[in-house]
Each structure stands twice: as C-alpha cells, then as structure tokens.
Amino acid sequence: MRIKAAAAVEKGKLEFRELELGEPQLGEVLVKVVACGVCHTDASTLELVVPSPLPMVLGHEGVGIVEKIGPGVQTLQPGDHVILSFPSCGCCPNCRNGRPYACDSSSQLFFNGIYQSGGTRIKDDEGRDVGSLFGQGGFADHCIVAERSAVKVDPEVDLRPLCSLACGAQTGAGAVLNRMKPVPGDSIAVFGCGAVGMSAIMAAKLAGCSVIIGVDAVPSRLDMALECGATHVINGKECPDISAEILRITGGLGTNFALESSGAAVLVKPMLLGLAKEGLAVVVSFAGSVDLDMSMIFVGSCRTLAGTVEGAAEPQSFIPRLVQFYKEGRFPVDKLAVYYPFDQIHQAFEDSRTGKSIKPILVF
Ligand SMILES: NC(=O)c1ccc[n+]([C@@H]2O[C@H](COP(=O)([O-])OP(=O)(O)OC[C@H]3O[C@@H](n4cnc5c(N)ncnc54)[C@H](O)[C@@H]3O)[C@@H](O)[C@H]2O)c1
Numbered sequence: 001m002r003i004k005a006a007a008a009v010e011k012g013k014l015e016f017r018e019l020e021l022g023e024p025q026l027g028e029v030l031v032k033v034v035a036c037g038v039c040h041t042d043a044s045t046l047e048l049v050v051p052s053p054l055p056m057v058l059g060h061e062g063v064g065i066v067e068k069i070g071p072g073v074q075t076l077q078p079g080d081h082v083i084l085s086f087p088s089c090g091c092c093p094n095c096r097n098g099r100p101y102a103c104d105s106s107s108q109l110f111f112n113g114i115y116q117s118g119g120t121r122i123k124d125d126e127g128r129d130v131g132s133l134f135g136q137g138g139f140a141d142h143c144i145v146a147e148r149s150a151v152k153v154d155p156e157v158d159l160r161p162l163c164s165l166a167c168g169a170q171t172g173a174g175a176v177l178n179r180m181k182p183v184p185g186d187s188i189a190v191f192g193c194g195a196v197g198m199s200a201i202m203a204a205k206l207a208g209c210s211v212i213i214g215v216d217a218v219p220s221r222l223d224m225a226l227e228c229g230a231t232h233v234i235n236g237k238e239c240p241d242i243s244a245e246i247l248r249i250t251g252g253l254g255t256n257f258a259l260e261s262s263g264a265a266v267l268v269k270p271m272l273l274g275l276a277k278e279g280l281a282v283v284v285s286f287a288g289s290v291d292l293d294m295s296m297i298f299v300g301s302c303r304t305l306a307g308t309v310e311g312a313a314e315p316q317s318f319i320p321r322l323v324q325f326y327k328e329g330r331f332p333v334d335k336l337a338v339y340y341p342f343d344q345i346h347q348a349f350e351d352s353r354t355g356k357s358i359k360p361i362l363v364f
C-alpha cells in the first residue's frame with residue numbers, strides 16, 4: 001500500500017516521502033497510526049549519533065489501530081487499539097527470561113531499520129529498501145510492527161496522550177519502578193526534565209519518595225517538574241555547585257537514587273557526588289564520556305552506576321500498568337503532550353530541541 005512517511009534521507013535531513021509498505025509477515029501486524037510521539041532518540045538517529053543505514057522512516061512512539069494481521073498472529077485482531085513499543089527477538093536468553101530490554105539483538109532491531117524475520121518492509125519508487133526505526137517507523141500513516149511490540153489497550157482510552165508510554169515514559173518510569181525500586185521515604189534526583197525525566201519524577205511520587213529533585217536548564221520545565229511531583233528543583237546551568245545543593249536539600253546525606261536523562265556529560269559527576277552512600281545512579285541518556293575518580297566516587301561511598309534501556313521494562317506487562325496509573329490520575333503523561341499535525345513534524349522537532357514542547361505528538 002502507498003503510505004506518506006517522514007524519513008531520514010541523509011544526516012540531519014528529514015523529508016516527507018510517498019513510499020510502498022509491504023504486507024505484514026509472520027508474527028507481524030499492519031497498524032493505522034493515530035499518533036506518534038517525538039522522542040529525543042529520533043533526533044539522535046537523524047544526526048547519526050548511532051550509525052544507522054538511511055533512508056529510514058523514523059518514529060518509535062506510535063499508537064494506532066490494527067488493520068490487518070499477518071500469519072501466526074494470535075493475540076491481536078483488526079480493530080484492536082495498540083501502543084507500539086520497542087522490538088526484541090523473543091528467543092535470546094534475556095528475552096526468554098522476560099528481559100526483552102536487554103535483548104541480544106536490540107541494537108540491530110532498534111537502529112538498523114530491519115525486522116526480526118529479516119529485511120525491511122518499505123520500498124521507495126526505485127525499489128530500494130527503506131528502513132523502519134525500532135521495527136516500527138511510526139512517522140507514517142501506516143506501519144508494520146511485530147505482534148510482540150504491540151501492546152493492546154482498552155479502546156475507551158484516548159490513545160493520543162499515551163504515545164510516550166511506548167518509549168520515553170516507559171524509560172523514565174521504568175528506570176525508577178523496575179530498576180531503582182525505591183521504597184516510601186527514599187530520595188531521588190532526576191537530571192534532565194524532558195519526557196523521560198518527567199515520567200521518572202511522576203513514578204518517584206507514585207513510589208512514595210519523600211525528596212524528588214528535578215534538575216534542568218529550562219525554567220518552564222522546572223515549573224512542570226514541580227507540577228509532576230518534584231519537591232525541589234535546581235537550574236543546572238545557573239547553580240554553581242549542584243552536588244552541594246543536593247546535599248543541602250537532603251540534610252547532608254545525598255539522594256538514594258539518581259537518574260541521568262539530560263544527555264549532558266557535565267552533569268554526571270555532580271549527580272554521582274550528590275548520591276548518598278550505597279546510592280544507585282541510572283543512566284538512560286547518551287551522555288558521552290566523563291572522567292571519574294573511581295576510589296573517590298565509588299569505592300569509599302559504595303555507590304553504583306548503572307545503565308538501562310527502555311526502563312528495564314517488559315512492555316506487555318509494564319505498559320498496561322502505566323495505562324492503569326494514568327486512568328487513576330497517578331501518572332499524568334497527558335500534561336507533557338503538545339499536539340502537531342503530521343505536516344508540522346519539523347516544527348515538532350524544533351520545539352523539542354529548544355525545550356518548548358516536552359512531548360511533541362504528531363497526529364495523523
Ligand atoms: N535508554 C533508553 O532506553 C532511552 C529511551 C528514550 C530516551 N532515551 C534518551 O534519554 C534522554 C532523554 O530523552 P528525552 O526525550 O526526555 O529528551 P529531552 O531532550 O526532552 O530532555 C533532556 C532534558 O535535559 C535538559 N538538559 C540538557 N542539558 C542540560 C544541562 N547542561 N543542564 C540542565 N539540563 C539540561 C534539557 O533542557 C531537557 O529538558 C535522551 O538522551 C534520549 O535519547 C533513552
């Protein structure tokens with residue numbers, strides 16, 4: 001079928017294209033996309049931060065309605081409402097252990113534009129292969145995804161505000177609820193109050209954290225952090241000593257947990273120095289390189305630095321939990337949503353870059 005899609009055609013160049021989408025293959029479904037969020041990872045892919053073969057249709061936070069099922073699909077049928085999450089192979093040791101976020105094939109399935117059973121699903125008019133980011137390519141009116149990645153949701157719920165549950169919100173909330181697992185009364189500092197960080201703040205509030213510190217450089221984002229549950233905020237560009245400020249807020253103890261979701265390497269050291277003894281810092285951004293003194297930062301203070309993908313979540317079980325929290329008003333991701341017609345995708349990217357929109361959502 002013919003689709004209208006936004007594809008990365010060369011480094012930094014995102015263009016609308018009319019393309020040919022094939023048929024869903026074994027274990028895959030064709031989805032009519034209702035909306036798709038813009039995540040920082042779309043911009044990173046466009047800039048080839050992770051080298052990816054182009055052209056590729058970007059977009060990996062799609063929500064939509066199943067239009068057709070491929071052979072062997074058992075859990076979905078046409079008409080089902082779905083949130084399209086990240087791909088995984090289903091058969092490596094971590095997938096078999098319920099940890100698809102640590103799938104052995106993650107990097108190929110996320111960034112190579114191909115599907116688990118091989119190849120791409122889109123061709124251009126010259127018959128050349130066009131990839132689909134995250135085995136999805138949600139910046140298009142239709143896309144093909146693996147059944148494993150499509151999470152069925154209650155058709156009563158408006159799908160559009162829920163795009164970020166596919167990636168950004170799952171990453172932030174999951175980093176807290178699945179990786180850190182705070183208990184009521186714990187403290188946390190969240191570096192970077194984008195969609196990922198803001199979801200971590202909401203999750204920290206849900207988990208009963210007593211001190212929740214949001215760090216960002218955009219004043220409107222700091223205001224939103226307070227609205228989402230932060231108890232304190234720090235302007236990371238204006239504060240002369242961020243770790244000292246965190247120690248002051250926590251009565252000299254430091255925070256039990258910290259999340260790095262800013263992508264700014266300069267914040268990593270203050271984040272670690274602001275951690276309490278035995279504290280755990282989780283990095284989800286592509287923050288680049290930092291120079292750290294092991295003995296001073298880790299050994300004496302028994303701190304841990306960890307990385308994680310997609311909030312250490314198994315999407316088929318975690319996303320429905322987030323939807324339930326959303327329905328109960330305890331995970332208000334709709335506060336972060338700013339809607340754009342699909343045609344305004346370049347504006348949506350620009351507003352994400354400048355910090356004007358926390359979660360731009362393209363509506364089809
Ligand atoms: N590991 C994963 O699975 C995963 C999934 C989704 C996103 N990500 C990554 O997580 C990160 C966050 O994603 P997002 O969509 O929330 O991005 P975003 O760009 O909306 O948010 C980043 C925030 O950090 C702030 N920031 C940047 N530099 C700063 C500085 N020096 N001081 C203070 N604040 C600063 C920005 O103002 C912005 O609010 C990105 O790097 C993204 O690629 C990772």
Ligand SMILES: [Zn+2]
Pocket residue numbers: 039040041042060167168
């Ligand atoms: Zn993402």
Ligand SMILES: [Zn+2]
Pocket residue numbers: 088089090091092093094095096100102103104105
């Ligand atoms: Zn796997």
